[in-house]
Amino acid sequence: MSSILTAKDLCKSFAHNGGQVHVLQHVNLEINEGDFTVVMGASGSGKSTLLYALSGMDKATSGQVLLNGKDLVKMKEKELADLRSHDFGFIFQQMHLVSNLTLLENVAVAGYLSHTRPAKEVKEKAENLLEKMGVADVKDHRPSQVSGGEQQRCAIARAIVHDPKILFADEPTGALNRKNTKEVLDLMTDLNRNGQSILMVTHDLRAALRGNRLLYIEDGSVIGELTLPPYEKEDEKSRETQVNSWLTSMKW
């Protein structure tokens, strides 16, 4: 599989109490096309910072993040905005849907912005995606009128409406109950099966099981990696044992 996103010698530091806190330290990483990459680690290990840096949400202090040979670290705001509207999709822990837009509009707006399809087609695609996500019946509701699970499914639809090269997910199940968590993870697994590259940060073991490549980060460095076959429900038990054992070896 080819690499779609490469981090080279990536560092991120914050000023703190007159000194510097090094959150990411010389991270070298490749995200491969079609992978469901999961980043795990303890609180404060730097996993979310890695996600921001790789997705261009936050600028790295030094190093490079290369997408199609272009360095995200050096990109201007407009180029980064272009990237977000064309190549990247985001799913947040708190869903973050625009509260005065309906679910359908939340999805469609992200599609309109990419200008890759006529507006009519974007709307049709948004409707199809919402149907696929199982929220077609509430597509004209506002976020506050639907459940957290429905909101997150809408957020996934929004993240993929413009066919991004890579989907970033930051604790996508963190705010969901058990039932909604499973539904959301199933949707993400389906997307990955259909070729969507995903980079997900999570604490949740159940979520981590869906990945085929697991990275463990500690003190700002990637210290471990586990490769798994693509997720199949039937293998979940053995997968869980394998991941647990790996996490134990990482002192999780």
Added chain:
Amino acid sequence: MEILTLLRANVKRKKGTFFGILFLMILVAALLTMLFSIKKNVTKSIDEAYIEAKAGDVFMNIPAERLTPELLNSVKEHPLVDHVETMDAILMRKRYIRGKEDNESWLIVPLNDVVTHQFADDSFSSYKDHVDPLSETGIYFPQGISTNTGCKTGDEIRFLTRGGEYTFQIQGFVVEPVCGSSMVGWKTVYVSPETFEKLAADVDKGHSEFLGRVTIVYLYKKADCDMNLREFAKKINLDTGIQNYSYSAETSTQMKYYTGLFSDIICSIMIVFAIILAVVVVIIMAHNISVTIEESYTELGILKAQGFTKGKIRLLYTLMYMLTQLLGAIIGTVVAIPLIHQFGNIFQPITGIIAKKTVDLSMSIPILLLFMVISFLVILLATRKIGKISPVKALTGETRDVYFDNLLTAPVSGKRLSLSLAYRQFSSNKKRYFVAIFICALLMFFMLTVNLMASSVRSKSALEAMGAVLCEVEVRSKETNFTEKEMEEFEKLAAETAKVENEYFIRSEYVSLNGETIQCQIRKDVSSLKTVSGRAPLYDNEVALSTILRDELKLSVGDKVTVARREFEEEYVISGIYTTTNDTGRQFLMGGEAAEKIEATGYSWYGISLADIEDTDKMGEAFRSAYGDKYSVDANKDPLGSEVKEIRTAVDAMRYVIYVFSILFVLVVVSMICSRVFSQERRDLGIYKAVGFTSGKLRFQFALRFFLISIIGSAIGLACSIAFSQKTLNTMLRSVGVTDIAAPYSTETLLIPVVLLLAGFFIFAYLVSRRIKKVEIRELVIE
């Protein structure tokens, strides 16, 4: 102590809001204090100038030959008259100033003693301590002449008498309270006693209606007479008939009124504007309190949980806003002091009197206090909902959803994404923008109203609709009235030269109407007169009354009036009511045949109103070549241009002041609302950025939202203007005779207010939203 701690913290946290209210309050307080002070100072200065000049209660100027000793004695011996003073003068209605003909009525009087008069320096900003006696060719002027003609010290004035030509040089300016204002048709000018004697001897060689000897008569009312001056003047005239012989007769009340009229109107309009701005401040404050309470729902719940009572929290809000207002009122009042010094004498070119520059707080303080009392009540109302906040609900985060469905919702369109999103942001929470819409509508209404007033003094058709007679070409006789044959020739020549819309032979003079001296306009042809009720006075026993006179004298169509001129007296029937701005609307009108009954015959003025003003020069030239030697011919495409020049300038200045203040208010209002919206939508902005919107696009969308608000506000303002501007202006301008203002909407009228508000809202919202740049997507992420 706890209140003070919270007070300090809240002010610090919301310093933008409090600074906004403070700034607006400073503007309002400064404007009100300055305007009330200027208004009062002008009135006071006119009164003091009258006292200084020892001017009488009634002023008349009577042709010398008509003022017989018997007539004068009958006045002197009248039981209501304390004493009478007379002064010889020469009436001159035509001269050349800097080579240009001028036709205002001048009364030339000898300056016997410079000590009894006040003289101004050349800049007319202060009184002179020392004045040289007039030289043989020197002349002292009131400021009003300089305002109307543009002449300055050292300029030359030339005029002819039967005895020869006189050339004078303007030696300086005299403060002349009775006949010195540019608003008063008569002007008093001073020459040396020697020159006066010489001039009088020359004038005696051949009198005319344009150059002759007159006597200025001042009547002084007895101290124990409890009549007002108007009743006093009327009673004296009814008993003695003296006013019937005079060119004009005015009470000091009327003259002071005319002198201060313009400054009074302008100040009053600006005060109304300042009060509207004060209302805007109250609205902004109420909106602010309401939004702050919604925003601070949880914090207020915490305070309640800690033991703060509803009363204490309301006291906190009251103190925050009232102290801000009080501070603004104090700073604004202090700021007004240099402004009064700077602009205190702004009306001097019109009043001709140097105004004091004292700060007068007698009106501004009560109004500011009233305004603060209203603010206090508004705060009490706006903070009522604090009582309904439950600590439990607030702490568990149970707040109302901000957004709601409504009929105005329109789908978000992919083709017009920014516009449709901007509209959605607006329609989802209209309540938040009501205040901006209301303020925009209010400012638009006021700007349009003032613009309509400005365009009404610019447009010929508007002025004509208000009763003004505007003629591009005027022919004046130098000495005698036109002959019948000449009048026929005029009409023929005019018709042959260009298309004539209207032509007039007019004679105006002051006569007695039911005992009161009032301007009477006599027209050869009255058929073109437009009346608001009844019809034109077509028969020789009819007159038409102006709307102002109808109301003042409580007369109506069909009533009879007595008109007296010299020894002639006649009864007429009122056939109709018309509007006019002449003589501040106090005028009546009759036809030539009706005027013959009181021996007011002949015309010395002919005016042509052209269908196409481009024919002005052609028509002027035709009359100049035919009658230039005998009569004076004026051709002017803007016939009222010079007469209303000062008024136009002042109205324009007022417009610009209103524009500046409006834009400042728009800036503060947009800034305050934008800041609030920004903090409320910070999360949404982050989301938009996360899906690929740039800061520039979001700022544009933000600005578009306020642009939409300004469109709605402007449309409401325009609708209100169409419904109420005319009525508002009629009320405001009634004092100058305007009872039915013709206010034409034009591109010019609409353009500046619309552009100012729309661009103001758009640009300021764009500028204020620069903080969007600082919104980071990572703010959306929970660590």
